[in-house]
Amino acid sequence: MTIANHCLIVACLMPLLCAWIAKSKGIGKRRRDGGFDNHDPRTWLARQTGWQARANAAQANSFEALPLFIAGVLAAQQMQLAQARIDQLAMGFIAARVVYIALYLADQPTLRSLAWGVGLALSVALFFA
Template sequence: MLLPSFTLAYWCVLIAALLPIVCAGIAKWGTFTKPPQQGGFDNKHPRAWLAGQTGWRARANAAQANSFEALPFFIGAVVIAHQLGAYQARLDVLAALFVVLRLVYILLYVANQASLRSVVWLLGLGLNIGILFAGYR
C-alpha cells in the first residue's frame, strides 16, 4: 500500500498550529517559579491571569489569539490547493513563507511594532490567498 507523502506545506500547517502554544509560552515566560499571589502564573485561573497582564505579556497573549484566528484560513487554503493539484514546489514555498511571516508577526507584536506588524499581517493574508488559488486552473 502506498502512503501519500507529507508535503512541506503540510508540515507548515503543523508548525502554524503550534505557534499559538509558542505565544502562550512567551506570555507566561518566567512566571512559573513565583506563586500566583506574587504575580506568578495561576494555572487554576489561566485566562483570568492572562487577561490581567500588561505590556509584552499581554501582546504575546494577543498574538496567541491572532495565531488561532489565522489558522483556519491557512489550513483550508493548503488543503484546497492540494486538492486542486497545485504545483507542489510553489505551494511549499508559499506555505513556508506564510510560517516565516507568522513568526515575524509574533515578534513584531511582542516588540510593540504595530504598524510594521500590520503590514506583515497583510502580507500573510495575501500569501494565504495565493495559497488558496495556487491550484486554480
C-alpha cells in the same frame, strides 16, 4: 509528507508558543506573588500588561489566522496545484507569522500590520497557486 504539511503543523503550534511566551514571566513564582495561576489562567493572562499582554494577543491572532491557511493548503493540494508553489507559499506564511509575532512582542504596530497583511495574502494565494 510535504513541506506545506509540515508548515501546517508549525502554524498549529505557533499559538502555543505565544501562550508559553505570555506565561513565561509568571512561571516559577508563587501565585500570591503574581506568578502564573493555573487555576484561572485566562483571568491571570487578562491582567498582564506589556509584552506579556502582546504575546497573549499574538496567541489569539495566531488562532484566528489558522483556518484560512489550513483551508488554503488543503484546497491547493486537493486541486493538485504545483506542490513546489504550495510549499513556497506555506513557508512564506510561516515566515510572515514569525515576523508578525516578533513585531507584536516588540510593540511595532505598523510593521506588525504589514506582516499580518502579507500572511493573509499568502493564505489567499494558496487558493490560486
